[in-house]
Amino acid sequence: MPSSAALGVAPTANAPARRPARRSLSTLPFLAPSVIVLLLWMIVPLAMTLHFSFIRYNLLNPALGGFAGWSNYEFLLTDPALWTALANTLLLVGWVLVITVGLGTLLAVLFDQDFPGRGIARLLVIAPFFVMPTVSALIWKNLMMHPINGVMAFVSRSLGFTPVDWFAEFPLTSVIIIVAWQWLPFALLILLTAIQSLDHEQREAARMDGAGPVSMFVFIILPHLGRAIGVVVMIETIFLLTVFAEILVTTSGGPGLATTNLAFLIYMRALLEFDVGGASAGGVIAIVLANIVAFFLVRAIARNLAT
Incomplete structure (x- = not known):
């Protein structure tokens, strides 16, 4: 008797078409080397730090x-220096977050507008993020905040004021300004990307309903930026807890423990x-x-x- 395929008849439900068998391959042998290297990379330094913290080891x-x-x-x-360092760390992280998130939000709204030279302006405002921390600290110390030859001293003398020795009179504030200048472009990039993902129809509907720039910013843009601001705060906080090069180059932790x-x-x-x-x-x-x-x-x- 000829088969159903030879007669041009489709297979019935009682005779389902055969499917090629698939071999189930375990991914564990492929992932194991990467996982082992990652664990060793994390656990070995942590274990050594814990070990040295419980022994007397003076070079x-x-x-x-x-x-x-x-x-x-x-x-x-029981060392007062630890609590001073913790306070300085929290002040540094807190103020840099306030500056970068606040100015980053305002600049993101500004650079979302269409104006002549917007591409060049965006490039210039993002540039500080690609400057190494040591280089930026040297620039601010010797070119911007120097009490004699710095740009700020020149502006102060031009306006009839006495130049300020920033690193002697306001050491922690100076470090905060330097670090905030470095991290502001990062916050701007994230927040500007988030603003550009905002639905234009929602903006047009709000404008047609009579919403002004302030209402648009408070009730539409800020709620939309909530998640992006959270990401910026999380990433910056993790890195700002380990700020080191800017302090070493400018103040070396001083005067005293003011910037430690x-x-x-x-x-x-x-x-x-x-x-x-x-x-x-x-x-x-x-x-x-x-x-x-x-x-x-x-x-x-x-x-x-x-x-």
């Missing part, structure tokens, strides 16, 4: 060693006082602080994305 006196217990942590937690943050305090303990054990204890405290901040930021952003 100037190698004979002084042994298990120290919690003495490194006790000494660090947690990262610079760890550097002082390890490479200036040669106390590897105390510096490792400070590193563990910095890791705990960074993870606490990241935990709350990630939860806040995840809640914002879910709404």
